[in-house]
Amino acid sequence: MTEEQMLAGCLQNDAASQDALYSRHSPRMLGVCYRFAKNREDAEDMLQEGFIKVFSQIHQYRNEGALEGWIRRIMVHTCINSLKKNKKFSDSVDISFAGGIGIREEAIPSIMQAKEVVECIRVLPLGYRTVLNLYAIEGYSHKEIGIMLDIEESTSRSQYTRAKTMLEDILIKKKILQKPKEKTTPVAAAI
Template sequence: MTEEQMLAGSLRNDASAQEAFYRRFSPKMLGVCYRFAKNREDAEDMLQEAFIKVFSQLHQYRNEGSLEGWIRRIIVHTCINVLKKNKKFSETVDIVHASSLMIQEDFIPSIMQAKQVV
């Protein structure tokens, strides 16, 4: 199936065209995801999320430049957004964890007394 046939079929929601489209571009795009991911599972998750965007935005492709370049741009932006989202989640977890470690003010005198005994 040619690139034009895959594109036209995918725009019509033809499952076989979409499968051919995915099979044609996913191996190379998985390599792009690996550059952003910590492991294979994360890379595959990024790829999956990105291809959902590719198929939902396919009608926006204007045939300016290569289709592969257009897909790659969506892949990269999706990977960056996933990393940003995960970083925010990580920072939130760190803040929650840090707040649970904070010493209550009424506990400080007890610490001071314990130091004097030692």
Template sequence: MTEEAILKGCLRNDAVAQRELYNKYSTRMLAVCYRFAPNREDAEDMLQEGFIKVFLQVHSFENRGSFEGWIRRIIVHTCINILKKNKKFNESVDIIHASGLYTREESIPAIMQAKQVVECIRLLPIGYRTVLNLYALEGYSHREIAELLNIEESTSRSQYTRAKSMLEDILVHKRIMQKPKPNVDWLAAVHQR
């Protein structure tokens, strides 16, 4: 089924089209949820809630940009809304992490295996992890993040800076330096921002 046929079917609330849409995008969107969630079960819950919103809001897709990008934005907003309901998240976004883990003795290679980096990102405190995901991976500006999370723009910037530093410390500490794989160059871009 083509994307256009899936979209038209979803607009008619056709269960087959909705199933096709879910099957086509759920794996990629679960990966997005997994970066925000504390565990796989929560990621799956975020995914389900996100797809419910997709199905309810499919009529608002205006064919500007990609359909997948539109779905991704709904999924990200769903993840953030779920996290904002969590009291621990609200407390941790404003916490300043003053102490470093240890002194860096090695540099991080520019190319890492994405799965390993995602696992290390999941070790970050929830506030750092959320800002890092939104800024470096989802492409939100610090102004957009501040509005989305109800924090100051300067808090978003400092959380991002601390997240990068802590992530680098985690990567060095765990010595997750593998042979480079082609086209997995996003950590270098994260480090340069």
């Protein structure tokens, strides 16, 4: 079934088309939700809510960009709304004051490749993780993140910097990322 056929079917609330669309996009979208969620069950709840929005608002899709991108934006917004609704989000980590949180090395999971990277992201505190997901992976600007999370733009910036530092440390310890090679200065080279 082509994407056009799926879209046409979904517009008519056709279950087979919805199933096809869901089957095609749900694995990647669950990966997106999983990065935001506390656990797999929460991620599946977010995915479910997100796809219900997708199917009920499919008529708003204008064919102006990739369908996956449109679905992905709905998923991200659903995840953020879900985190906001959950009181634990504000209780667990105040996004403005998460600076002092450390990560125990034994908490770093040992999962391979992409899974390992995602698991390392999920080790981060919730506030850090959310900003990092939105900025580095989803491509939102700090201004947009500030509006989405009800925080200052500068807060988003500082949180991202800290999250990035923390994640880099983890990835380097796991030997997934390489440390940048030290550049020799001309003076040092001369000596």
